[in-house]
Amino acid sequence: MRLRTMLTAVLLTLGVLAVPAPALAAGEPTDTNIEYEGRWSGAYVPQWAGAYLRVGFTGTSVALKQRGTIDFWYSIDGGAYTKATNVSGTVNLTPVRLAVGQHSLLVSYRIVAGSYTGDAVFQGLTLDAGANTYKLPKPAKGVEFVGDSITAGYTATNMALSAYPWIIGENLGVSHTQIALSGACLRELTAAQSTRGIRCYGLENRYTKTGFQDGAADWNFGRYQPAVVVVNIGTNDSGHGVNSADFRTGYTNLLRIVREKNPNARILALRIFKGSWAAETRQSVLDRQAAGDTKVTYVDSTGWWDGATMSGDGTHPNDYGHRVLAGKLQPFVSAALAS
Incomplete structure (x- = not known):
């Protein structure tokens, strides 16, 4: 066993064996199942008006992790838009838990411009233990x-x-x-x-x-x-x-x-x-x-x-x-x- 461990270490050092990339946590900003529509900066900040993110998720709840105070709108499962005003930290978007199954989420931030100085840095989602995200069908045009x-x-x-x-x-x-x-x-x-x-x-x-x-x-x-x-x-x-x-x-x-x-x-x-x-x-x-x-x-x-x-x-x-x-x-x- 020790010999095998030493051999593996040598092969990794020489680049013969590839180190698998760590799995990205579901709901993190880098989660490839999250679609960012419109213009977003590399720091996951929406720019201009009307930018939004959309993602599918499983489980019965979802919360948005927000760095600083901001206004945003969200819709779950295609329902009416709900406005969250002057919120920060971990913002619960499902005060009433959802049915077990697959769900969709859309979030759009208020544009930070003029006299409005909110902090529109998206820091990810919090899901139920064991829940996952999935990619929603993307419109063709x-x-x-x-x-x-x-x-x-x-x-x-x-x-x-x-x-x-x-x-x-x-x-x-x-x-x-x-x-x-x-x-x-x-x-x-x-x-x-x-x-x-x-x-x-x-x-x-x-x-x-x-x-x-x-x-x-x-x-x-x-x-x-x-x-x-x-x-x-x-x-x-x-x-x-x-x-x-x-x-x-x-x-x-x-x-x-x-x-x-x-x-x-x-x-x-x-x-x-x-x-x-x-x-x-x-x-x-x-x-x-x-x-x-x-x-x-x-x-x-x-x-x-x-x-x-x-x-x-x-x-x-x-x-x-x-x-x-x-x-x-x-x-x-x-x-x-x-x-």
């Missing part, structure tokens, strides 16, 4: 929505989860994410360049980044490739004094960047719901088509918006408004997915 507070779900009950992109994605059974930020512009503006005297984060420059923050790392577009990208941006540029020529230049450039990073995607350039920049948006699409991009389309949203019933402030959709807009836009997204 995905849709990415690019925009500002309207796309992010600002003022909606469940924010990103109540917004038109999330509704469309869930209705169509596809992966979906919102590369969106409240207050975002198309053009990147310093305080000196803005007529409001405040800076504006520009998606033209930041679309290629993992997050919106200054110094954010470049996103690895090999992580996922959406079948459709919907662009809905420009509401804030008007208030910051962007002129027509600059907007058209920036929009054409954004469409070029989206195409470069997603070579096979259908791109839908949406007339923003209140109608600003309609001519410039349409012309940018024509410019890209003239440059040889045959998979970019202008979507005319004329007649979709009624601020009196669809918004509490005249600009940001309420829950009803998001449902109406989702119903209007969904056929265009569905057709793009099928083409």
Whole structure:
């Protein structure tokens, strides 16, 4: 026995025998059964709005391990979304135990931006003793929505989860994410360049980044490739004094960047719901088509918006408004997915 042990040690030292990799604990952030949808940093922090994780698990309970205080929403077995507010540590998601069997979990964090300073570091799940995770079926296609507070779900009950992109994605059974930020512009503006005297984060420059923050790392577009990208941006540029020529230049450039990073995607350039920049948006699409991009389309949203019933402030959709807009836009997204 001693001779065998010594021989094994020698072979391991020489690299003749491979050391098996330790099994990853079920529910740890590195668990390959957990699907991270949207843009997440390497530290398991969701970026932008509408990123989420989903996983299957066995047993009768599940808890989320959270480093610091945060708001998030979760759904178990496809049920209604429950909001957890200002929670940290080990957060029990099943105060009433589930039936024994297989279950599914979806978790989406509130985006950490503006005045909100939560700690969105996912540190894993706690399951019953002997329980395991399993991989849920992954949708064959995905849709990415690019925009500002309207796309992010600002003022909606469940924010990103109540917004038109999330509704469309869930209705169509596809992966979906919102590369969106409240207050975002198309053009990147310093305080000196803005007529409001405040800076504006520009998606033209930041679309290629993992997050919106200054110094954010470049996103690895090999992580996922959406079948459709919907662009809905420009509401804030008007208030910051962007002129027509600059907007058209920036929009054409954004469409070029989206195409470069997603070579096979259908791109839908949406007339923003209140109608600003309609001519410039349409012309940018024509410019890209003239440059040889045959998979970019202008979507005319004329007649979709009624601020009196669809918004509490005249600009940001309420829950009803998001449902109406989702119903209007969904056929265009569905057709793009099928083409």
